[in-house]
Amino acid sequence: MPYDKSVLNTLPAKAEEIIASNTDRDTILLEICKLLRDTVPVYDWVGFYIADPETVRELYLGPYVGEATDHTRIPFGKGICGQVAESHKTFVVEDVHAQDNYLSCNIHVKSEIVVPILKNGDFVAQLDIDSNTLAAMDAHDQQVLEDICVKLSPLF
Numbered sequence: 521m522p523y524d525k526s527v528l529n530t531l532p533a534k535a536e537e538i539i540a541s542n543t544d545r546d547t548i549l550l551e552i553c554k555l556l557r558d559t560v561p562v563y564d565w566v567g568f569y570i571a572d573p574e575t576v577r578e579l580y581l582g583p584y585v586g587e588a589t590d591h592t593r594i595p596f597g598k599g600i601c602g603q604v605a606e607s608h609k610t611f612v613v614e615d616v617h618a619q620d621n622y623l624s625c626n627i628h629v630k631s632e633i634v635v636p637i638l639k640n641g642d643f644v645a646q647l648d649i650d651s652n653t654l655a656a657m658d659a660h661d662q663q664v665l666e667d668i669c670v671k672l673s674p675l676f
């Protein structure tokens with residue numbers, strides 16, 4: 521399902537508006553999830569995983585839109601999300617079934633991108649997007665989503 525990828529370029533300014541007009545972090549994160557899923561036709565599940573300050577090296581599921589997932593807590597190192605929690609680098613997965621360290625959110629998912637959120641160099645959270653389309657995300661998505669994650673960093 522091809523779509524006009526120029527819509528991606530509208531996202532950072534809209535994210536800034538959401539950040540400027542809300543004070544509660546979870547409200548902002550949920551509104552960002554909705555913005556991304558409503559704007560980009562191939563974004564089927566959009567959510568945030570947050571590094572748990574109480575538990576050593578574990579992520580917990582924050583605000584999200586899309587199907588409920590069993591993966592409400594993910595140890596660092598496990599799955600695509602856990603790998604990004606360790607590498608602090610964006611991971612673009614064209615075909616999730618070609619990955620051996622992968623946690624399935626639901627059977628429809630074919631590709632995924634996970635973008636870390638860093639604060640003062642420390643890993644604090646990540647944006648996770650699943651698509652039911654193969655190779656749905658590329659370097660253009662990565663650049664736009666990394667820009668948004670930099671804008672979200674001060675909330676943590």
Ligand code: SME
Pocket residue numbers: 565589591594598599600601602621622623624625626632648650
């Ligand atoms: N696919 C992720 C797990 C999170 S769910 O997709 C929402 C992973 O492999 O870490």
